[in-house]
Amino acid sequence: DSGVTQTPKHLITATGQRVTLRCSPRSGDLSVYWYQQSLDQGLQFLIQYYNGEERAKGNILERFSAQQFPDLHSELNLSSLELGDSALYFCASSANWGNTEAFFGQGTRLTVV
Amino acid sequence: GENVEQHPSTLSVQEGDSAVIKCTYSDSASNYFPWYKQELGKRPQLIIDIRSNVGEKKDQRIAVTLNKTAKHFSLHITETQPEDSAVYFCASTGTASKLTFGTGTRLQVTL
Numbered sequence: 001d002s003g004v005t006q007t008p009k010h011l012i013t014a015t016g017q018r019v020t021l022r023c024s025p026r027s028g029d030l031s032v033y034w035y036q037q038s039l040d041q042g043l044q045f046l047i048q049y050y051n052g053e054e055r056a057k058g059n060i061l062e063r064f065s066a067q068q069f070p071d072l073h074s075e076l077n078l079s080s081l082e083l084g085d086s087a088l089y090f091c092a093s094s095a096n097w098g099n100t101e102a103f104f105g106q107g108t109r110l111t112v113v
Numbered sequence: 114g115e116n117v118e119q120h121p122s123t124l125s126v127q128e129g130d131s132a133v134i135k136c137t138y139s140d141s142a143s144n145y146f147p148w149y150k151q152e153l154g155k156r157p158q159l160i161i162d163i164r165s166n167v168g169e170k171k172d173q174r175i176a177v178t179l180n181k182t183a184k185h186f187s188l189h190i191t192e193t194q195p196e197d198s199a200v201y202f203c204a205s206t207g208t209a210s211k212l213t214f215g216t217g218t219r220l221q222v223t224l
Contacts (some may be wrong), residue, residue: 002156033212041215043157043202084117090156098208099145099164104156 002028005103006091014113017037018079021108025093028045031055033102034066037088047059049074050097114139118216126193127223134218137185140207146179146186147212149202157202160190193211193222 003026013019025032031078035048045058049068063081068074078085088109092102114137126132137145147162163170163177165184170177174193179186184206190197203215 002158035214042216045211045213048211050210056193058211092212094212099210101147101159101162104158106156111216 001104002103004091004103004105006089006106008112010109011108012113013081015081015083017081017112018077019081021076021078021089021109021110023074023076023091023093023105025074025080026103029093029095030095031097031102032068032072033092033094034074034076035090035092037090039087039106041054044083045091046076048097055097057068066071075096078110083112086110086112110113115143115205115211115213117203117205117213119203119218120221121218123219123221124220125223126191128195130193132188132190132197132220132222134188134195134201134203134220135185136187136203136205136215137183137206137210138139138207138213139184140205141181141184143184143205145206146169146177147186147204148175148177149214150201151217152198153199162203190220193220195222195224198222 004025004088013074035043046060047076088107090107092104094102132224144165145165149157176189
């Protein structure tokens with residue numbers, strides 16, 4: 001167990017809908033990353049937060065947004081969902097902002113039908 | 114931004130042989146280079162990492178080398194075992210502080 005908790009584990013929803021993925025980082029970690037992994041693909045960086053502030057942004061679609069709350073948990077919001085958004089979404093946390101080990105959650109598998 | 118290239122995309126070795134995976138990065142300010150192993154259906158997990166002030170690091174059968182001048186780093190697995198079969202990702206942290214991953218190498222260790 002990495003100490004990073006993601007909910008839900010699985011999510012099936014229809015095109016056009018909106019979903020929220022939740023991540024609780026390891027105790028004491030200030031940095032949260034979100035990654036998208038499509039079938040048999042690599043880890044595409046979406047966004048990073050550090051202590052509540054956006055730290056770095058990847059190729060995140062405008063339909064996607066995220067935030068980190070004062071208690072350091074983070075949520076990734078995906079709206080106007082398309083079939084191509086089906087993927088495994090990982091959250092990772094680290095103590096600092098990028099030069100320390102990142103611990104991954106077990107991921108949320110999103111299926112858009 | 115930081116770009117990380119990883120080769121090969123697939124690698125098949127016989128049990129007991131060595132495996133080498135290579136990565137290059139673009140941001141000369143990158144200072145942290147972890148390697149992650151992802152087994153099928155599971156989360157990526159760190160197996161070894163190296164910082165820019167070190168040229169080589171070893172942990173049992175796994176070693177990582179870093180060449181800052183050439184901006185490349187490599188993962189070496191010796192005496193491979195079937196349980197080493199997985200997808201391996203290199204990563205680096207550049208000036209933007211985000212952790213950028215390579216595209217992954219699927220390692221298959223055959224008996």
